[in-house]
Amino acid sequence: MNKAILKIENLTTSFRIGNKYHAAVDDVSFTVAENEIVAVVGESGCGKSALALSIMQLHNKLRTKSEGTIHYNGQNLLKLNDTQMNKVRGKELGMIFQEPLTALNPLMTIGKQIEENLDYHTSLSKDEKKQRTIELLTQVGIPYPERTYKQYPHELSGGMRQRAMISIAIACNPALVIADEPTTALDVTIQAQILDLLKDIQTRTKMGIILITHDLSVVAEVADRIVVMYAGQVVEMGSVKEIFSNPLHPYTRSLLNSIPSATHEKNRLHVIEGIVPSIAKMDRVGCRFQDRIPWISKHAHEERPQLHEVDKGHFVRCTCYKQFYFQAEGDESTHDITQSR
Amino acid sequence: MTLLKVDNLKVHFPIRGGFFRRVVDHVKAVDGVSFELQQGETYGLVGESGSGKSTTGKAVVKLNDVTSGQILFEGRDLAGLSRKEIKPFRKDIQMIFQDPYSSLNPKKRVLDIIAEPLRNFERLSPAEEKKIVQDFLDKVGLSPESILKYPHEFSGGQRQRIGIARSLTLKPKLIIADEPVSALDVSVQAQVLNFLQDLQTEFNLTYLFVGHDLGVIRHMCDRMGVMYRGRLVEEGKSDEIYENPQHIYTKRLIAAIPDLEPEVRGEKVKLRKKLTAEYESSYSKFFDEDGRAYDLKPISPTHRVALH
Ligand SMILES: Nc1ncnc2c1ncn2[C@@H]1O[C@H](COP(=O)(O)OP(=O)(O)OP(=O)(O)O)[C@@H](O)[C@H]1O
Ligand SMILES: Nc1ncnc2c1ncn2[C@@H]1O[C@H](COP(=O)(O)OP(=O)(O)OP(=O)(O)O)[C@@H](O)[C@H]1O
Ligand code: SF4
Ligand SMILES: [Mg+2]
Ligand SMILES: [Mg+2]
Numbered sequence: 001m002n003k004a005i006l007k008i009e010n011l012t013t014s015f016r017i018g019n020k021y022h023a024a025v026d027d028v029s030f031t032v033a034e035n036e037i038v039a040v041v042g043e044s045g046c047g048k049s050a051l052a053l054s055i056m057q058l059h060n061k062l063r064t065k066s067e068g069t070i071h072y073n074g075q076n077l078l079k080l081n082d083t084q085m086n087k088v089r090g091k092e093l094g095m096i097f098q099e100p101l102t103a104l105n106p107l108m109t110i111g112k113q114i115e116e117n118l119d120y121h122t123s124l125s126k127d128e129k130k131q132r133t134i135e136l137l138t139q140v141g142i143p144y145p146e147r148t149y150k151q152y153p154h155e156l157s158g159g160m161r162q163r164a165m166i167s168i169a170i171a172c173n174p175a176l177v178i179a180d181e182p183t184t185a186l187d188v189t190i191q192a193q194i195l196d197l198l199k200d201i202q203t204r205t206k207m208g209i210i211l212i213t214h215d216l217s218v219v220a221e222v223a224d225r226i227v228v229m230y231a232g233q234v235v236e237m238g239s240v241k242e243i244f245s246n247p248l249h250p251y252t253r254s255l256l257n258s259i260p261s262a263t264h265e266k267n268r269l270h271v272i273e274g275i276v277p278s279i280a281k282m283d284r285v286g287c288r289f290q291d292r293i294p295w296i297s298k299h300a301h302e303e304r305p306q307l308h309e310v311d312k313g314h315f316v317r318c319t320c321y322k323q324f325y326f327q328a329e330g331d332e333s334t335h336d337i338t339q340s341r
Numbered sequence: 342m343t344l345l346k347v348d349n350l351k352v353h354f355p356i357r358g359g360f361f362r363r364v365v366d367h368v369k370a371v372d373g374v375s376f377e378l379q380q381g382e383t384y385g386l387v388g389e390s391g392s393g394k395s396t397t398g399k400a401v402v403k404l405n406d407v408t409s410g411q412i413l414f415e416g417r418d419l420a421g422l423s424r425k426e427i428k429p430f431r432k433d434i435q436m437i438f439q440d441p442y443s444s445l446n447p448k449k450r451v452l453d454i455i456a457e458p459l460r461n462f463e464r465l466s467p468a469e470e471k472k473i474v475q476d477f478l479d480k481v482g483l484s485p486e487s488i489l490k491y492p493h494e495f496s497g498g499q500r501q502r503i504g505i506a507r508s509l510t511l512k513p514k515l516i517i518a519d520e521p522v523s524a525l526d527v528s529v530q531a532q533v534l535n536f537l538q539d540l541q542t543e544f545n546l547t548y549l550f551v552g553h554d555l556g557v558i559r560h561m562c563d564r565m566g567v568m569y570r571g572r573l574v575e576e577g578k579s580d581e582i583y584e585n586p587q588h589i590y591t592k593r594l595i596a597a598i599p600d601l602e603p604e605v606r607g608e609k610v611k612l613r614k615k616l617t618a619e620y621e622s623s624y625s626k627f628f629d630e631d632g633r634a635y636d637l638k639p640i641s642p643t644h645r646v647a648l649h
Binding site for chain 1: 389390496497526527528529531532534535538553554555556557560561593594597601602603609610613614
């Protein structure tokens with residue numbers, strides 16, 4: 001494996017609701033290496049964005065508490081003060097947000113927004129800055145960079161805006177970029193272009209990427225490793241190859257089975273009953289996923305499911321996956337996946 | 342039996358400008374689209390954002406004015422009808438919208454939301470109405486007590502079910518589903534898709550299914566049309582289109598579908614690069630001087646492509 005850039009250890013982030021703190025990110029640990037894409041997946045409300053914002057320290061400090069460590073370049077990001085963190089943010093850690101229109105400043109041209117970031121972190125002259133900005137816009141595949149330099153966000157299409165956002169994120173050659181659902185708002189053709197672009201940039205710069213998404217096909221397409229989150233916890237983690245060919249945790253398995261695929265027949269889709277519990281209602285003991293696989297008897301669940309390393313680099317929370325049966329329809333009724341594999 | 346036949350449909354939106362807000366130009370959102378839906382089938386419309394899918398769907402329920410062309414529903418042309426004349430058909434054609442979060446009125450109880458279309462068409466006693474609503478709630482898998490709740494008390498999938506229940510109460514023949522699952526998580530998406538298929542069997546429904554996720558479209562649709570800049574560039578049996586795409590845009594669209602097998606991704610990146618180059622070099626083979634796709638021509642009895 002390449003050199004680790006970011007090492008997250010036992011990160012717990014809690015939000016204050018009323019006068020109590022509730023964890024949205026619960027004891028999460030993983031690393032990101034140089035030149036690696038780590039995908040973080042899970043349904044809406046599983047804590048993916050809360051995790052990203054914890055790394056970037058963009059949470060409202062008055063209502064949020066983060067514990068654990070985030071090692072970056074010999075320091076613990078959680079211990080940095082605002083001034084120190086501002087230096088790291090934008091320069092060393094870039095972030096691409098889900099909705100570019102809300103993250104970009106509507107009153108400032110694209111060129112100015114990129115230059116603003118360069119201003120803050122570099123000491124380039126005016127001409128050098130402009131040159132670098134045009135270069136960045138070209139790099140992200142904007143067809144008329146000179147023109148786009150002078151345009152405002154609303155004058156660009158969704159795909160172009162996302163490209164502009166990427167150019168801001170990579171302006172200072174960050175070591176790590178966090179992309180929170182960078183393609184969810186885009187249609188497939190543009191999504192593919194953006195993903196290819198991120199890969200392309202990575203080959204040149206060797207940056208690490210944390211890619212947050214709920215779309216597993218996007219993960220299969222670009223990621224090296226995958227971290228599956230459920231209700232704030234990591235439930236499974238491993239290389240993309242391993243997880244796609246040998247998913248173990250019932251949640252991972254369910255997610256993979258519920259995707260309609262363009263290449264498979266029209267059989268019925270697997271449905272995960274129920275919803276992700278809200279952080280205030282989450283059980284702190286016992287497995288959080290058990291309500292959603294009601295056909296497994298209550299006593300079969302572990303009291304405090306732990307992450308186990310089942311194969312090198314492949315972690316699964318709890319051992320219950322061994323009794324995971326699909327409630328599949330039709331002739332596949334009570335199909336035992338552990339035997340058919 | 343042909344339930345719906347759309348023939349050379351055009352929907353042009355005026356662009357106004359200048360001092361008198363005069364019409365200076367038009368957006369040709371839909372520019373000569375033709376397709377047919379057989380009773381009981383699911384027909385998909387795919388294409389990139391802005392290609393005119395929603396506009397086509399809305400034109401069928403007359404939520405848009407039609408510039409020209411015909412919309413034959415059971416043989417009767419709806420295109421020229423006034424809002425009043427169209428009313429009886431509103432019963433037969435219903436629309437489901439993309440966003441379960443904003444398409445339901447947050448201030449209304451589920452009972453009122455679902456009963457609203459009924460109230461427009463039928464005079465029922467409160468007891469009769471309640472019974473019908475509860476029957477439909479049961480059909481969509483929600484408990485009878487739900488009638489007194491408000492939309493925010495439900496999950497995304499449940500809200501989408503409420504929207505569907507509402508569209509079913511009048512026993513429509515045709516449902517236009519505009520990206521009914523695009524805003525949902527895969528888990529919830531699976532629930533809603535299975536459910537739409539069950540309902541189709543139970544009520545012999547016909548669906549016009551608008552989407553941009555080709556996995557979903559292939560899963561749901563017997564036949565489909567690929568839209569590009571207001572025109573259909575390819576149309577026919579879904580299997581034929583996926584396995585043997587002929588138009589450069591369709592090829593690009595299919596190559597853009599992320600694959601669930603990590604092993605093949607290197608090849609896919611190469612394929613996409615190749616198709617982008619092909620798109621640029623063979624542009625004139627697929628589009629006329631004005632950048633307009635050619636008319637569809639049959640290449641098999643069940644497959645038409647916009648070729649010169
Ligand atoms: N600032 C906040 N204050 C209180 N609760 C919050 C806050 N931000 C997030 N949460 C809660 O934390 C949980 C995780 O939210 P998060 O936004 O991280 O989900 P997500 O996995 O990014 O979902 P999505 O896919 O919808 O973006 C949710 O239950 C959410 O309601
Ligand atoms: N009421 C309107 N007035 C003016 N232009 C419109 C109107 N409605 C749609 N358009 C334009 O018509 C074109 C087609 O829009 P439409 O909403 O049908 O696209 P779509 O294929 O459904 O896209 P998406 O996938 O983003 O929903 C777009 O260029 C859009 O800007
Ligand atoms: S068996 Fe384990 S992982 Fe599965 S639901 Fe129960 S506690 Fe969770
Ligand atoms: Mg999020
Ligand atoms: Mg639309």
